[in-house]
Amino acid sequence: MDLKDIVEAALFVAQKPLTVADLQALYPEGEQPEAVDVRAALAELTEEFISRPIELKQVASGYRFQVRESLSPWISRLFEERPTRYTKAFLETLAIIAYRQPVTRGEIEEIRGVAVSTQIIRNLLEREWVQVVGHKEVPGRPGLYATTRQFLDYFNLKGLDELPPLQTFIDRLGPVADTDMPVPVTPASYHEPTEKPEKPESDPIIPPDPTTAGTGETAQPD
C-alpha cells in the first residue's frame, strides 16, 4: 500500500492534527517509514490538493485537512449554531496570556486595570487554550498561565510568532512617554520553536530622542 495513500486516509479520518510521528506509527513496529518519506508524502499531498476546496495545512500540533476559508459562508450553514463570539474581556485576557506568557492572573489584572473574572480563566482552561505551566515564587504562589497548542490550532497558527505583532497607536502623549516599552517576549518553550513577534516597524509612541536612542534600555514593567 502506498505511503501517500495511507497518510491521506489517516489525515482524513483523524479528528485532530497528526504529527509525522503519528503517521509513522500507522505502521507496525519495524516497518515504519522514515520521517523524511512521510514529509515527502505530505508535500506531495499538499500539492495535489492545491486546487481543491480543502487544503492540507500544518498547524501547531501537526497536519490536518481543513476547508479553505473562502468556503466558510456556505459551510457555516451546515451548523445551526452561530459561531461563538468572544467578549472583549475574554479576548484581552487571552491576548495578554498569548503575548506575555507565562503570566499570573495578577499581572493580567495589572495590565487591564480591572479584575479578571474567574469565569474567563475557567473557560480558557476548559477550552484547553490556556494551561498553568508553573507557579511564580512570590507569596501565594500564583499560577503562571501560558497558551497551548490547541489555542494555536484553533487560530490556524503554527507558532506564536504567527500572531499579529503588538503595536500601539497612542502618539500624542509622546512627550511624557520617555520610557521605551519593552517589546513583550513570547517565550517559545511551550510550543514549537518560534521567534518573537516582530517589533512594529515604527513605534510611533516613542519620540526620536537622541538621549535614549540606542541605549537599548528596556524597563521591565513588573
Added chain:
Amino acid sequence: MDLKDIVEAALFVAQKPLTVADLQALYPEGEQPEAVDVRAALAELTEEFISRPIELKQVASGYRFQVRESLSPWISRLFEERPTRYTKAFLETLAIIAYRQPVTRGEIEEIRGVAVSTQIIRNLLEREWVQVVGHKEVPGRPGLYATTRQFLDYFNLKGLDELPPLQTFIDRLGPVADTDMPVPVTPASYHEPTEKPEKPESDPIIPPDPTTAGTGETAQPD
C-alpha cells in the same frame, strides 16, 4: 464559487451523510442550485476520487466520504488504544474464577474480602476469558462465572487440570504464612520464562525440601 467545491467541502465537514436537499440548503434561499446540478456535481466528485484512498459513497441517508476498506489495517491503528496493564484485582478475580468455577460474584468477593468492580467482570467477559454459564438459584439469581476455551488457549493449557493444583498453594501457605509471600510453583511448561513481578527478597517460608532443592527453585534476586 463552484458548486462542486461547495459540495465537496460540505461532505468533508458534515458529521453525517448529506442528502441532495441538504446540499441545496447550503445556499441562501432563492439562490439554491437545482437538484440535478447537485447530482451532477456528486457524480463528478465520485469520479475525481476514484483513485484516492477515500471514496464518495451513497448510503441510505445520503452521500458521504469514507475510507476504502483496503486501508483498514493502517487506519485502525489510529483508533487503537495503548493497552494498559491489568490490575492486581483483575488477576485475582480471574484466578478465583479459574480455580473455583462456577462461581458467583458474591463468592469472589467473599474470597477476596473486597468488592469486585463491574468493570473487571466486564473486561473479563469482553476478553472472552470468562463466561456466564448459568445462574445460582438463590435470590437475585446471580450469574455463575467460569473460564472459557479462549482462556485455556491464551495460557496454552489443554485443560484446567494443567493449572497447578490448589493443594500446591495451600501447602505453600504453611502454618505461619502471614509474613511473606510464598513463591508458587509454576511449572515452566505453562509459560515462557519471563521476569517475575518483584517479590520479597527473603521469601522462603517454604522449608527447603531436599527433593526440590537445586532444581531451580532458588529465590532469584531481581
Added chain:
Amino acid sequence: MSDDFEMVVQPAIAMVNGTPFTEMPLDLYIPPDALEVFLETFEGPLDLLLYLIRRQNLDILDIPIAAITRQYIDYIDLMTEMRMELAAEYLLMAAILAEIKSRMLLPRPENAEAEEDDPRAELVRRLQEYERFKKAAEEMDKLPRCERDIFELGGVDTSTVTVRKVYPEVDLEDVLLAFTEVLRRAERSTRHRIVREPLSVRERMSSVLARLKDKPLLAFAELFNRREGRQGALVSLLAILELCKERFIEIIQEEPLGELYIRIPDAAPA
C-alpha cells in the same frame, strides 16, 4: 493623528429610563442612570480613558480633576447596588488622576532628571501597555479561526475500518501469584474454607452448566462420555453431585426407574 482606531459607537447605546442614550459622555462625568451601561461598555477605567483620549481629544494631562473626583464620589451610594467591584476600579482611577493633578501642582525643580518623576509617566505607560493588548485582542479576533472561518473535517466515515482491540498481555505466572495472594489473605483473615477439589471437577461443573444453557433438560447419561473412561465418569459424577448440592441444578426422575434428567431449578428457593 489617525482616525483608524475610532471606537464603534452604536446609534443608541442603551435606553435609560425610556430615553435613548446615544452619546458617550463628553468628559469623565457619567450620568448615574447610565453608569451600569458604561461599566459594561468599557473594559475598565483604562479603556474609558483611552476612549476619551481618542474621542474627545481630552488632554489627560489637564483633566479637570477636582470636578471629576467630586462626581465620582457622588456615585458611591449608587454603586452599592451595582457591581461594586468594577465601580471600585473606576474610583481608583479617579484617585490616581487626582493624585497626578496634585503632584503636577507642586513646584518641580528644573532639571532633566525630574522628567522621569513626571507623575503622568506611569499612567501613560499603563495606557500604552493596555492599548497594545486591547489592539492585539481585536487583531486576534480577526484571525481566521475554527468554527467560524475554517472548518476541520468531520465527515469521513470509518465504518469500513475494523479496530483491533489491543489487550494487555498476561503471564500465567501473574495469575498464579494473584491467586496465592488471595489465598494468603483468606488464610489470614478467617479460617477460610478452602476446598481441595480436583480442578477437573470444577471444570466439569462449568461445562455441565454451559451445556444446560443451550439445552434446558439434559439426560443424565448424556453427561458421561464413554471415551473418558472411569476417571472421566467419576469426574462427571462428582461435578453433578456438587452442582446439585450447591443447588445449581436439580436431578429429576419422571417415573420410578425412569431416566434421570438434570435441569436448572425452576425458581429461586426463598
